Amino acid sequence: MAIGDWSSRMRGAEPCRPGTEKNKGVAVSPSPARRPSFREVFAVPEFRTLWVSYVLSAVGDRLALVALTLLVYDRSRSPFLAAVTFASGLVPYLVGGMFLSGLADRLPRRSVMVGCDLLRLLLVGAMLIPAVPLAAMIGLLYAVTLLQPPFDAARSASVREALEGERYPLAMAIMGSTTRVVLVAGSAAGGLVVALFSARPALAADAATFAVSALLIRFGVPARKAAASGEDQPSPLGQLTEGIRLVFGDPALRTLVGLGWLAAFYEVPEGIAAPYAGRLGGGAVAVGLLIAASQLGAAISTPLFTKKIGPLTRLTWMGPMAILACAILAVTVLRPNLVASMGIFALSNSFAMYQLAANTAFVERIPNEKRGQAFGLATAGLIVGQGIAFALAGAAAEVVPPSTVVALSGGIGAVIAGGLAIRWRGMSPAVGRHTARHLGREASLTGQTPIHAARSN
Template identity: 65%
Template sequence: MSSSPRRETFRDVFAVREFRALWVSQVLSVGGDRLALVALTLLVYDRTHSALLAAVAYAAGYVPYIVGGLFLSGLADRLPRREVMVGCDVIRAAIVGVMLVPHMPLDVLVAMLYAVTLVQPPFDAARSAILPDMLDGQRYALAAAAMQTTYRVALVVGAAVGGVMVAVIGARSALGADAATFVASALIVGLGTRARPVPAGRPRQGQLARLGAGARLVFGDRALRTLLLLGWLVALYEVPEGIAAPYAARLGGGPVAAGLLIASTQVGAVLVTPVFTSKIGPLTRLRWMGPMAVTACSVLVLTAARPGLGVSMAIFALSGTFAIYQVAANTAFVARLPNERRAQAFGLANAGLVVGQGVAFMAAGAAAEVIPPSTVVALGGGLGALAAGGLALRWRRMSPAVGRHSARHLRDHASHPGGIAKAPVRGADSRAPRHGIAVKNPGLTVSQELRARSRS
């Protein structure tokens, strides 16, 4: 009699030395980025008392990412990914070190911060691309969940700590601490992860040709395109973050209320993501992905009733909770990418996400000048729900994990040790690589999922 396979846990993931190194480097990198951004923004405002110039400085955390995501992320497909990460950390540490020179003009400081952000996308792409080489299947899903949760926490804590450090030790010392985080990250990645060769089969093309090939890969495959658009929905359900200040002001609150609203958007995801990833089987996550995306957006429509601070925070937390569908979307996206194109695809996805968020935040801010911020949030949620509904239906028709033919499809592949690995997705472009939506060593096997279906 065969025993049921043991379910993978977060302990199993953190038992992998390489993942621990990658995780610690992420904490240092994200925390350092937020620290430098807050420090320089406050320094600019302190010297100029100009909200516009302070906003220009804060934009350094986003605008250069678009260029770097499009044109530099592919470096992690042409060079060893560990060396790309270490090199990016060393470059960022050097730039921030130069920023510590006394009496540096503000415009030069802002330009250097833009340069620091420009180097971030290849680091992020290399880290995202190398993670599936360290862990696969359910372990990868757990690792991705840990990374996403850590990123959310580091954003909030990094910004808060940045403000405190600037107040206590000054902006220049805070920048010095930022440089130290990059040096530490480089050492941890260099010593804590093993060297891997450049991905086999990498194309010998120019930068624009590689960018075009990456775009054709992502947008030419219906499954990848659907997963990508599901990921980009974050621009609509995170509108509350972009207009938290006017939303709080409309409720009679100030900076503290705005901070609580922003924090509430992350609380649900931080608490529920570990449970969702470790307790729910991979096929179930894929099946729930579409409905959860719809709910993450549609729940924001409730703000049309102009609720108070407490209810608004609860609505935003609930929206963020359902947004954990991104774990399933990320896992499926990675499984379908060929290794030699993985970093470029991540770069395109991240660049599009930043552009989408920027456009959504600006549009929401402009709309909030005319109509109540709560109405703006409700409109963004409604638009997101409509888009998510269309994407959910498209995914249901093409994914072997959902739909009326799913049980038969799963039985056909039940004997495959990788579950639904290499299963073709109906309607995908014939020119696209048929990697399917691989689920190796899943927490629940296909047969277990089928038994659960029959019981339900």
């Protein structure tokens, strides 16, 4: 739900509370005002700071991950150790997402981000010490990843605090597209840096990005009090329990999280890109093209979807788009060539733009003081789901053609998406000429002033 950045109030309405009838509605624009532009989003200094900080850290992380994976393999010649290194985003992110993301609620969010950056600077710096054992380097990398969830949770919640209304979905579209570009460019740059120099310059660059990011956030993000203030704050375990009850105890939030986790199915092509390309007679270039095509589809479609389509329509199209994102992959059962496969993967990920609508709807239902924990749970589930899906797909590709594995993954995902779409359809209001009537009827039942939908759906 790359995953994922979220809030508890609808503009012009009372706070949404999980488990209530009112919470079954959706967040819609309170007036037919002109939609904001991407320029207006970047005009907000706090968002610019958070975005630049994110770009620096994300590029540095990809450089370091690729460099360390290659370094471990070069020293050990062990595919297993290399895989363990590259999988550093799985177990640590799960633990950090569950137990550390709540720090973004209990402590000031700026302090959490700066603190995580400085700790990661020290950890990556330790990797630069000559003759560090491989086991220690892998352990340090896992520790660095462990600090990523609280930083992500604090950053996502801060973006929502900095941007109101329709500027927030635009900001998330920018972040999502940036993530996809960084995944491709960062991996390629990591391999190039290691090939031209060595792994240590890449690690040094990663350490430098954490230092710059900490400075940017410290002086570019305003100080705010902790969102979950008060003396009756629960313990970390109690906060985790409350977060699980909040996210999975409410039918709407449960459905939205499920829609977000569908990425584990339609991103399987990236997880088995190497064997897929190998079956087509391609090498490293073909692997890169397949991954790039997948990322490019969503990187282009998501900003357009956010800018051109109104909020209510985005919510209504969310279910069908989730189905298409998965179902399109079933075409690979015909064993298409490289160019056709690139087109299929790009089209599939183009429909993944529904994730932005799911993210925004999730945000509007989460109280500010619980955002960090909720973000952490949703993101940790997605990361782990992707890891499991990739592992199962890789194992299956040992037995059947990779194209068949992709088709099966897409088919299973489409069936699950269909069930989620049906559930969501019963929760979200209709779009079009009946929308006002629906909202007016809901207002008469709840005794609230109706929320006016945006003029453009």
